[in-house]
Amino acid sequence: MNGFNRSRLVIAGVTCFAFITLTLVFFALLGKPPFEMLAKLAIFAVGDAYSISQTLAKTTPILLCALAAAVPGRLGLISVGAEGQLYAGAIAGTAAVLAAPALPGILLVPFMLMSAALGGAAYGYVPGLLRARLNINETIITLVLNYVSVLLVNALVFGPWKDPDSQGWPATISFPQGAILPALPGTRIHLGLLLAVALAIGLHLFFTKSRMAPKIQILAGNRKVGEMFGLNFGFWVIALMALGGAIAGIAGIAEVSAIQGRLQPTISLGYGLTGFLVAWLSRHQPLIILPVALLVGGVVAGSDALQLYAKVPAASAVILQGLLFATALAVPGIMKNMRFGLER
């Protein structure tokens, strides 16, 4: 292991340690016994079969949204649009189901997934196009567009897609059996997880071994040089943003189909932002995203359970994620400062 990798591992270790410390402080500030809470958090995340199933259920959308951010991230784009793309995919996938509810599952599921992917891709295509042609910063556009597709879902489920039998609760009809993603019986581990892991591996191979990998690396490293040698930055911006959107779209329909069973106003609990955080922490490397998404999924699932059983506030999951993010951002810089101080 050369020095470069060793220092990365050290940073990861220090970050974990700092984060755990902050978590303990957080629990203490809430007036709960910190170590006990931390232990409970871990148990609720992976302690028994049910917990593991919950963790994996949370990991799936987080993993997909992380990949959705990592794909454009390989080119140096900062896309925080997975949330919006997720909702867009949910709309497109639901549209497919509502259009052909009687199709047998073997046809309906792929049709639904592909529609969702296309919907998410379209929603990623727009900011990609704006960046490629007009050089409008994709971060701001994706952040703003997030709000739009959420509102579109509301408009649809309060309006034309509202299930007349649902008595004022805004939602579509329950998805027919053929549209529900197959899952391991009795658990919430569904096809979406399999797809996500497969995507992660596929993207890893694509970004490291394919012929196109160096092209993306060159453009990400120095756009001018890439263009000098015949690469087209705009093409890759659009392609990767659309691909990322497609992945997030699948996350959206997976949540609707496998977890909720129909389209409702709240599909995602901030998975888009969480996914972005995971991608960032993993330096946009799909193989590292796998374990990190699992870790964060465990924290989220565990916090959910803590809320029920230990009266820890529901917002803890978000706060803990923010703390994790802040810690991961702070540690490398602080360690560098300390090293400089020692050298002087």
Add this chain to the structure above:
Amino acid sequence: MNVELFVTLAPWAIATLRSATPLIFATLGETLTQRVGVINLGIEGEMLVGACVGFAVGVATGNPWFGLLAGSAAGGTLSLLHAALVLGAKANQIGSGLAVWMIALGTTSYFGRALVGQQVTPLPSLGSPATDGVPFLGVFFSQMTMGVPLAIAAVVFASWWLAHTRPGLRWRAVGESAIVSAENGIRPNLVRLQAIVVGGLLAGFGGAILSVDYTQTWAQEMTKGRGLIAVGLVIVARWRPALVLPIGIVFGLAEVATLRVQSLGSIISPHLLATAPYLAVVVILIVSHAFARRGSSMPADLKSVFA
């Protein structure tokens, strides 16, 4: 002026100004921050804590002004985290801003639960027996609070300060090049810290105005992306404080128009209408980019963040 025209337009104008006020404060704050070469996506979080703390203090003390000040202070305090990450740990600016936003989302969600449904004493309107009788302006005064004049004053002052004072010159210099500023005896990190905190104070104030003055209520995530929109509007305003006012007003107009159409009970879904302001931002950004000369007014040191 035609009295009927005035009577129709006046409520629109007043509502537009009131709607724009929180956004103007946030955009002004972010403009100043970006002028020194730092981007802070955390102003969404700073607005949110400003709204939450402002509302809480306003309710607890019964005095809206205390609420506004407290909200402002909360925004400024949160911005210290961004400053610490970006200046101290040299962290990536976009990541840091998002982390700050996340933390604010979580903490306001938790602390805000107790505030839902509470009532706050609003700011007094500017109207008084002396002004009520004045034609035209009397109407304005009676329906506005100090929020609007403060926003206008802040923009005017910031614009003058940045262009015509020595500290303003130093801030602009740091935004152009931290290295050259250091060669001229300025401490760029100190200036950047000041600008980030000022941005946080203004954003927090804007958030407090939103909850204490404009809506007079608290709801989770009530800023609904206004802070993020502000970041986009800074670009549209070409980083000039003076342009923050008209651009904020345009956006306020879009919001008010949406509300009016919604209340007229049109067949269009209110949710669909609610997307209008966001789409307006996207359109404004497109138009602005299509017409602006390439990267000509962006503070030079900011370019490295975006590149």
Add this chain to the structure above:
Amino acid sequence: MTAPIVQFDGVSRRFGELLAVDDANLEIYPGEVLAVLGENGAGKSTLMKMLYGIHPPSTGRILIDEKPSTIEGPADAMSNGIGMVFQHFSQLPALSVYDNLLLAWPQTPFWTGRRNPRIAPALQTLSRLAPEVNPRAKLAELSVGEQQLVELCKVLNISARIVIFDEPTSVLTPAEARSLHGFIRQLAEDGAAVILITHKLADVEACADRIAVMRRGGIVDISQRGDREMSEIVSLMMGKEVKRTLSAPKPLKRRVQQLFIDKVCAEAPGAALHDISLTIARGEVVGIAGVAGNGQTLLAEVVAGIHPVTSGDVVLDGGSIARFAENDTLATSLGYIPEQPRQNAVVDGMTLARNLNLRALAKGARSDEVNPEDLLRRFNVNPPEPDRLAGTLSGGNLQKLVSARELGSFRSGILACYPTMGLDLAAIEMVYGEIFAQAEAGAAVLWISEDLDDLLVAAHRIAVLREGRLVAIKTNDGTLSRDEIGALMTGLNTSEAAA
């Protein structure tokens, strides 16, 4: 015997493993011009930056007025009456001249509006030195010579007793350089201690009273001007007997047109090209002379196919190589050595081997064309480790890396922009050797250089670029003079330039 105003006493400065300044001992007196002479990387700038407070000395001490210096940063330096005119101007191009001057002036009042009478003193030097410059103009709109005058005004505004010039004439025309030499002498005559950091002998000959020669971080010699022959000084600078190996080009037997630049017009923010036409034959070396900022970068990028043309064409070997629209996909067919290699020619995060292979990688091919280690050694890239990341290389080594990539195999057209910038003499010889070898093998070479002397020795023809036009294309038959080219570069006629 007047007391020295500045003394360096055993001063050293280390950056990590690099010893930039090694045990420097030097005294500087008021009223004199001290030239600090040395090659790129000799440590001259670093030494004076320590005086100015930008870096503290690692060992040793600096005395001002015979007392230890308390300067901890440029602000202290300025309030102590030390001014520095930087090589890469310490300026903010997007701000106005007015703003730049006020920024550097310690007595700027709180209110900086034009009407404030306390502002007036800061503008007086400007109206004296450069009366035609509008203070409201953005600094970027000024010519380089005018920008340097603004730098000078900043220094005069602080009534500096010690003025440091860091390579001031590297971007000036011969006439502007002469004007600057006059100012420098005037400053010394008015009593200031002037330090002139340079690698150009012309500067030394024009205004130095004493000469300190630095080599590899150490001061190797201090002499009064006239005590030594210039050739001795040069040897002290280089450390060995030096013969310029740049030789006159072999005349072409036949003209076979290879690279056509045909009525090219292009536009970019801040620069434009108008009707550029030039044909370069097989084996011919054409040099482009011009003051920096007259369109050289745009010309290079247009010929290399990076920047689109608004009209006209660039043809190589019968095929068009120009870019017509922003979003076209086009790989450059030339061997292109851009200026500022770190920004324009390498990918920091990739290894040296991959950087050498960028052309193939960008096409999606896998095979290495050349053995990377051999190529690195041939071009003296240090360290010659193919798996090293390009970002760890110094500027000079990056320049060599790019040269290795572009000159490593035969190209029918070569575009070299300032190819020897930042290189030491051995490397300069090597790069020129490779470029001219390509020419002899039949390449058409377009060479943009800031060094008029090099162009006058080695180019077949010299074209002068001014304000985006080629104002002259002269055959280099031995009769061209620096003044003549200088006049064409600035637009003065020859008699004015010589005045």
